[in-house]
Amino acid sequence: MQQAIQTFFKKHLALNIFGLAVLFILIDGLYSFCSKPKMVNCPAFNDTNFDNWFPYQPSQKLYFTSSQNKHDTVTIGGITKSPSYQGTAGSCDMNAQITSREIGITTNKLYINYTKFGATNDLNLVLYDFQINGSLTETSYTTSNGNEKSELLANAVINGKTFANVVQIQLDTTIMKQQHVYKIWLSKQTGLVGYERYPSLEQFVKQ
Numbered sequence: 001m002q003q004a005i006q007t008f009f010k011k012h013l014a015l016n017i018f019g020l021a022v023l024f025i026l027i028d029g030l031y032s033f034c035s036k037p038k039m040v041n042c043p044a045f046n047d048t049n050f051d052n053w054f055p056y057q058p059s060q061k062l063y064f065t066s067s068q069n070k071h072d073t074v075t076i077g078g079i080t081k082s083p084s085y086q087g088t089a090g091s092c093d094m095n096a097q098i099t100s101r102e103i104g105i106t107t108n109k110l111y112i113n114y115t116k117f118g119a120t121n122d123l124n125l126v127l128y129d130f131q132i133n134g135s136l137t138e139t140s141y142t143t144s145n146g147n148e149k150s151e152l153l154a155n156a157v158i159n160g161k162t163f164a165n166v167v168q169i170q171l172d173t174t175i176m177k178q179q180h181v182y183k184i185w186l187s188k189q190t191g192l193v194g195y196e197r198y199p200s201l202e203q204f205v206k207q
Contacts, residue, residue: 129180130171
């Protein structure tokens with residue numbers, strides 16, 4: 001029987017080639033099906049931690065007064081949050097951005113980009129020429145830059161005003177000596193409540 005089958009395929013070479021082609025197609029299709037990543041429904045942005053630290057609304061104005069009686073205003077412009085989408089299992093992330101209408105040194109005066117990956121997040125915040133990158137939780141800020149340090153304060157006094165539940169984040173002025181914003185204060189349920197300039201140490205506090 002085996003001899004007859006071999007003789008048949010030798011006489012019908014085209015069928016032999018066609019059979020091999022079909023076999024390869026079936027194997028490739030099966031491999032592709034097995035290796036294709038599973039698609040899942042990734043949810044739209046929803047994060048209580050972000051809402052607590054940055055409770056802003058479009059067109060909201062933030063007024064600041066300095067220890068030298070100077071005034072500054074930040075107007076919240078765009079607030080964008082990622083919608084739901086189709087993604088692969090284990091790769092879903094959510095993102096939110098806040099920008100001011102005013103322009104700072106090279107970009108918006110205030111720029112906040114917050115990306116959530118599962119239980120962790122990445123925060124990038126710019127205020128004038130001040131920029132930080134790290135992770136902000138309910139009780140702390142963890143920097144990814146060695147030139148930054150942070151501290152959680154139960155209460156912080158900024159230019160005579162007291163705020164509760166504050167994260168103080170500052171740059172290392174022994175490394176960065178140019179004139180710039182080097183320290184900010186974020187208060188839960190309020191957002192940015194103050195900042196300080198170097199080397200004058202002039203503090204701006206939210207009114």
